Amino acid sequence: MKMNRKGSLHKLWATCLIGIMILPLTACGKTNTHENLVSAEDADERIINLFGPMEKSKPNVSNIARTAFDLTVEMAEEKLELTVRYRTYTAENYQERTYDEVTLDRVRNNMDDLYLLNPDTIQILGAEGELLDLSVLESAKNLREAVKTANTVDGKLVAIPQEVVAHGLFLNKDMFDQYELALPNTPEEFMECCRVFKENGIETPIGANRWWLENFVFAQAYAELYNGGDTEALIEALNEGEAKYSDYMRPGFEYLKELIDKGYIDAETAYTYEAIEGEGADFLDQKTPIVMAYWGAANSDIAYGKTDFNLQVIGFPSKLGQMPVVSMTGYAIGKDAEHLEDTIAVLDTILSDEALKLYTETNKVISPSQNIEVECIDALKPLNDKINENIYVLGSNAGMKVEQWGNTCLIVRELLNGATVDECMEAFDKLQEEALNK
Missing domain, CATH: 3.40.190.10 (Periplasmic binding protein-like II)
Incomplete structure (x- = not known):
């Protein structure tokens, strides 16, 4: 494609x-x-x-x-x-x-x-x-x-x-409790939660839109980069072409592809949904246990500020645990x-x-x-605690020569529209090549 x-x-x-x-x-x-x-x-x-x-x-x-x-x-x-x-x-x-x-x-x-x-x-x-x-x-x-x-x-x-602005996973804690599921920390734990929901008749465990799925990618791509103590050196390697953005991004895109292939995300529907307006109704009606949104949506009555269930907002799954994505x-x-x-x-x-x-x-x-x-x-509070502990990844970083939020969002949309992971990685490689040639 x-x-x-x-x-x-x-x-x-x-x-x-x-x-x-x-x-x-x-x-x-x-x-x-x-x-x-x-x-x-x-x-x-x-x-x-x-x-x-x-x-x-x-x-x-x-x-x-x-x-x-x-x-x-x-x-x-x-x-x-x-x-x-x-x-x-x-x-x-x-x-x-x-x-x-x-x-x-x-x-x-x-x-x-x-x-x-x-x-x-x-x-x-x-x-x-x-x-x-x-x-x-x-x-x-x-x-x-x-x-x-x-x-x-x-x-x-x-x-x-x-x-x-911190982005996180918005969860229906009552549905997690119903199936005796702990709130997930890692990609593997999150995948297992989706499996249990799917097997218990929840058709699409993750309510998604065409804008915010990149947060799954950022959390997995940059957890260690921003929380490992050598952030400046790692970013410099990317800016100099000594490291590849695609190598960071690939695990997150492969993970999204697996979520789609297993039916945990409806890619065709997500591609047409605007943020909150699309998936929000099913989440509020307790038809789906998981959506993603930004901090302010939990305070807004027109978003998720009033729910009939126990709402919890956590970071996205990563190898280092729950990870807020900040922009x-x-x-x-x-x-x-x-x-x-x-x-x-x-x-x-x-x-x-x-x-x-x-x-x-x-x-x-x-x-x-x-x-x-x-x-x-x-x-x-779970999301706020992580931010206060300086645990986060950045979805926008002006110090990176390749713009992050918008480009990743667009390439994730190509994945939703049928592009392969390899094609998505080629797009990142092209962006990096263009940035290095400026």
Whole structure:
């Protein structure tokens, strides 16, 4: 099967990282065209320009994620006596160009001061030297290692998020108890759970969609890379071509293929399902015991925040046990920002522990600051415990020359659509060859 991937990567980010604040509205927000494209500053007013996917929250509009961000922006505006002007992406204003395509253009042309970027654009712009090294921020001293690792390009910390998004397996614990199954740690234990469910009449043990199966691959591919103590050296070997991404990825793809071949995943259905919208109903109706989602889905009433069973969220199976998969967007500053000093001060304020505590408590998410703990629901404690122990793998890492999340997502979709594991590995080899030749 021919692997046709050209032009697809930028078109999938908004769905692949649905759990991150930036993404639900990247293709459907409404704004005034002139507000989006024109800057007219009053001479006596200090203004910095923020480019992102959404407008400032309107009164009487329920949007918790955006309200939390607005609260931290207001904190910066009051402290620094300036104004943060939101310049908002909308697809109709950009002739259907994606958010990533637009941010690449705006950063390269120094059109704004502060940007909210997806991991692939962080990687590209960081490598091009377009982004400021944020290690100059006082708040950068408090960051978790996962944040610094994911957003460092050529030794420079080029982006910082307000939250860390952890992906995990969402399990119906009551169904596991019914068949006397312990929650799985390893790929072998997980496979055995699926076998028992299947033999007891559960047609499809794993409810899957076309976006998040790559988490199974990441957990198996990179468990030792991120938790073995020599992460930098192993990534450098990949970046230099001394090691192959396909060698890391192959076990995970072979595992997914086995899950499909045994009927534990319905590949044809998964290929058509959008995240949560497709498989969520069967999970909530207790027809399937296993789905995968991001941290925030456990808190959201429109996702899995209200279940009629004992919900547990754990890491994905790996040789090192349950493994959360972490991804994140990030705020970045153009290195030649017009209002550079004020922009640094604003970002330092909204990333301060004071502001991040407010953001974390409002959204109930994992903070990028190692000093701030989230008060999570019981269902999320297994996942939260792993993160606090610094046990995780990164699904997005700007320090890797081959972009991870989007590319792996696309290649997994080819597997769902009938590609062989060897064909999938050839696609990774081609990506690595292209990266090495740049």
